[in-house]
Amino acid sequence: MTSAGIPxxxxxxxxxxxxRRLRLSWLGVVPFFAYVGVFLLLPTVxxxxxxxxxxxxxxxxxNFTSINQPYLVKSFVNGAVVSVVSALAGGFAGALLAYxxxxxxxxxxxxxxxxSASGVLxxxxxxxxxxxxxxxxxxxxxxxxxxxxxxxxxxxxGVWLYELSGLTLLYAYFQIPxxxxxxxxxxxxxxxxxxxxxxxxxxxxxxxxxxxxxPLLAPSFLGCTLLLFANAFSAYATAQALISQxxxxxxxxxxxxxxxxxxxxxxxxxxxxxxxxxxIVTIVTVLYAVLQQRxxxxxx
Amino acid sequence: xNSARRLRLRIFRITVFLVMGAFFLVxxxxxxxxxxxxxxxxxxxxxxxxxxxxxxxDLVQAISVSLQLAVITSVAMLALLxxxxxxxxxxxxxxxxIIEFICLLPLTVPAIALVVGxxxxxxxxxxxxxxxxxxxxxxxxxxxLPYSYRTLDAGLASIDLKTLTEAARSLGxxxxxxxxxxxxxxxxxxxxxxxxxxxxxxxxxxxxxxxLLYENLQVAILYQSFVSAGTSIAVAVAALMFAFVLxxxxxxxxxxxxxxxxxxxxx
Numbered sequence: 409m410t411s412a413g414i415p416x417x418x419x420x421x422x423x424x425x426x427x428r429r430l431r432l433s434w435l436g437v438v439p440f441f442a443y444v445g446v447f448l449l450l451p452t453v454x455x456x457x458x459x460x461x462x463x464x465x466x467x468x469x470x471n472f473t474s475i476n477q478p479y480l481v482k483s484f485v486n487g488a489v490v491s492v493v494s495a496l497a498g499g500f501a502g503a504l505l506a507y508x509x510x511x512x513x514x515x516x517x518x519x520x521x522x523x524s525a526s527g528v529l530x531x532x533x534x535x536x537x538x539x540x541x542x543x544x545x546x547x548x549x550x551x552x553x554x555x556x557x558x559x560x561x562x563x564x565x566g567v568w569l570y571e572l573s574g575l576t577l578l579y580a581y582f583q584i585p586x587x588x589x590x591x592x593x594x595x596x597x598x599x600x601x602x603x604x605x606x607x608x609x610x611x612x613x614x615x616x617x618x619x620x621x622x623p624l625l626a627p628s629f630l631g632c633t634l635l636l637f638a639n640a641f642s643a644y645a646t647a648q649a650l651i652s653q654x655x656x657x658x659x660x661x662x663x664x665x666x667x668x669x670x671x672x673x674x675x676x677x678x679x680x681x682x683x684x685x686x687x688i689v690t691i692v693t694v695l696y697a698v699l700q701q702r703x704x705x706x707x708x
Numbered sequence: 709x710n711s712a713r714r715l716r717l718r719i720f721r722i723t724v725f726l727v728m729g730a731f732f733l734v735x736x737x738x739x740x741x742x743x744x745x746x747x748x749x750x751x752x753x754x755x756x757x758x759x760x761x762x763x764x765x766d767l768v769q770a771i772s773v774s775l776q777l778a779v780i781t782s783v784a785m786l787a788l789l790x791x792x793x794x795x796x797x798x799x800x801x802x803x804x805x806i807i808e809f810i811c812l813l814p815l816t817v818p819a820i821a822l823v824v825g826x827x828x829x830x831x832x833x834x835x836x837x838x839x840x841x842x843x844x845x846x847x848x849x850x851x852x853l854p855y856s857y858r859t860l861d862a863g864l865a866s867i868d869l870k871t872l873t874e875a876a877r878s879l880g881x882x883x884x885x886x887x888x889x890x891x892x893x894x895x896x897x898x899x900x901x902x903x904x905x906x907x908x909x910x911x912x913x914x915x916x917x918x919x920l921l922y923e924n925l926q927v928a929i930l931y932q933s934f935v936s937a938g939t940s941i942a943v944a945v946a947a948l949m950f951a952f953v954l955x956x957x958x959x960x961x962x963x964x965x966x967x968x969x970x971x972x973x974x975x
Contacts, residue, residue: 436795437803443788444810447850451825452817458825501728508724511717518725528955529732534914535926536944539933540735543742543941550738581735584728613713642818645914649930659820666827666919675827682821693816 455686458679471680479655480681487641487657490572494579495636501580502587502636503595503629509588510595523592526585533582534645541578541650545569570651578650579640586639587632594628594703624703631699638692642685658685736948743942757938758946767943770928773841777924778910780845782903785856788849790899793860794891797869811857814850819915822850830920841922848913852906859905863898867891904958908951 462468475481509522544551547567555562568574598621606616644659655661658681665678744753761767789811796803814822826847833843869891876890892899914926923931925947933940 433795433799437792437800437807440788440792440807443846443849447826447829447846448810448813448822448853451822451829454825454828455821458828504724505728508721511721524956525732528952531908531912532948534912535930535933536739536912536948537735539929539941539944540739542937544735544738550741551734581732584731638816642820644818644820645918645926648914648918659818662820662824663919666824667921675824678824682824685818685821686816689818689821690816 452686455679455682458676459683461676463676471676472684474677475680475684480658480661483655483658483661484684486572487659490576490579490657491637491640494576494583494640495633497576498580498583498636498640499587499591499629499633502584502632503591505584506588506591506595510592510598514596522588526588529585530582530589532585533643535649537578537581537646538649541569541574541581545574545577572656575647575650575656578646579643582643583636583640587636590632590635591628594625594632598624627699628703631696631703634692634696634699638689638696641692642689736945739941739945739948743938743945745938757936757942760936760939761943761946764932764939766923767928767932767939770923770925771943773923774911774925776842777845777848778907780842781848781852781910782906784845784849785852785902785906786899789853789856789860789902790891791887793857793864794869794873794887797864798873808857808861811853813854815854819851820919823847823916823919826916826920841917841924844917844920844922844924847916847920848906848910851913851916852902852909855905855909856902859898859902860895863895863901866898867894901958904954908954911947911951 459471460467460469462470475484505522509519512518541549543549545562546552546569547563552562563569569577602620603616606620611619642659644663647657647660648663651660655664662678662681662685665674665681668674743757744755746752746754746756792807796807830843830847833846837843872890872894873886876886881890911925913924914930916922917924917927918930925943929940929943929947932943
């Protein structure tokens with residue numbers, strides 16, 4: 409309505425501003441850039457520069473070549489495995505939950521409850537999550553004891569909660585809600601008419617999912633799974649609280665390198681690991697953004 | 709939709725909600741159960757672990773410190789972000805993309821990686837500025853940046869900022885009056901949401917505090933678990949409930965405004 413008037417207003421306002429006002433108006437954003445410069449960009453620069461610096465300050469790539477140690481390579485592989493498995497499992501489970509939500513009333517209480525709860529639980533990592541699962545599936549956990557009383561031993565070959573499989577289960581706890589949050593908009597874009605069109609052309613439910621909804625949702629699903637991967641790959645607090653020792657995944661290795669009290673602290677190596685993590689997460693996030701854009705063409 | 713398919717869909721939905729409900733609620737219930745256990749499995753339920761919270765000085769200290777950090781971070785976030793965003797929208801629209809990019813950056817930089825770069829910075833701060841744990845607020849501001857930016861940006865988008873500020877300015881208001889008496893009251897919901905999100909994030913923060921060698925609530929809870937698992941779980945549940953209430957308030961506060969906006973859209 410008023411959009412026609414706005415350019416005219418702008419054009420009229422511009423000459424009165426003058427050059428001096430424009431130069432002074434930059435002062436308004438100085439605090440923001442000063443803060444961001446010190447607490448966001450400087451740390452990033454410290455990481456990038458430090459990862460190429462030797463102990464004496466000279467330029468080197470030895471920090472990166474020393475990532476090629478068995479225990480560090482293993483932590484990368486472990487981290488990737490946990491992230492892929494928890495992203496796929498969380499992705500599928502989250503997609504099912506999201507589908508169960510969208511097939512209900514769009515303004516209903518159930519949908520509101522699930523989205524609100526997902527918002528909370530997607531952030532629910534760390535110490536509390538580790539404790540929750542210790543109280544559930546630890547050796548004296550509620551479910552462990554309950555099942556034992558009924559003749560089922562969930563740890564026949566030792567306690568797996570503190571290993572990769574346990575960590576993956578814990579990660580699913582925040583991956584599923586995140587998937588619900590990011591995948592719901594895509595599911596909302598699916599029109600009932602497409603299903604009706606499939607049916608009127610003689611297609612079955614299988615045909616609909618295989619040739620219509622599946623291909624439309626695939627890019628978004630893949631993109632969301634990538635986001636979940638990045639989310640799990642970056643997670644640290646949960647693993648630290650659950651496992652507390654060793655270098656099972658990259659964040660734990662970084663943490664040990666930073667805090668090692670035995671004089672083996674290697675800041676250069678820690679920075680190289682941090683930079684590698686940032687690169688991996690950035691690449692995955694960019695792929696996510698590209699896939700989201702692709703799927704936005706149909707699902708809006 | 710034929711009836712067979714409707715029935716199948718119904719069964720599918722009920723199954724999904726039951727399974728997911730169990731997966732998400734059982735661990736939280738288990739924490740309650742665990743924290744009210746007596747000394748042995750047959751002992752009666754007690755609230756000993758809950759009352760023990762206030763008897764552990766480290767925990768009380770950590771709770772107080774984390775609450776202070778939450779308040780400082782929220783206030784600093786508003787003081788830094790809101791004027792900048794208003795100013796950029798009004799005077800420097802060319803910078804909007806850059807500011808948005810910077811604010812969303814912490815989402816792609818893992819906290820565990822960022823903290824590596826903060827270690828030297830905080831070593832310097834501890835020596836030259838202050839050893840106080842409240843210095844962590846600077847780092848936490850980075851963490852809450854993306855969420856606060858999105859919330860405040862949505863709030864700013866919902867008001868006619870240009871007209872409002874021009875009206876106020878032409879009536880003789882200074883920029884301080886414009887911010888405090890025109891902008892803030894008009895987007896109070898967004899501001900409240902941003903603050904609640906920040907508080908929830910700060911109360912749950914572990915990575916920065918642990919690796920920068922400060923003892924905030926989450927770190928204290930972890931330490932406490934080495935002494936008494938029951939007490940640490942009791943604090944964790946209490947903190948979780950507090951965050952949950954905050955976010956519940958958030959999800960309900962946000963609603964009326966939306967409805968108004970939608971009604972206006974329809975009209």
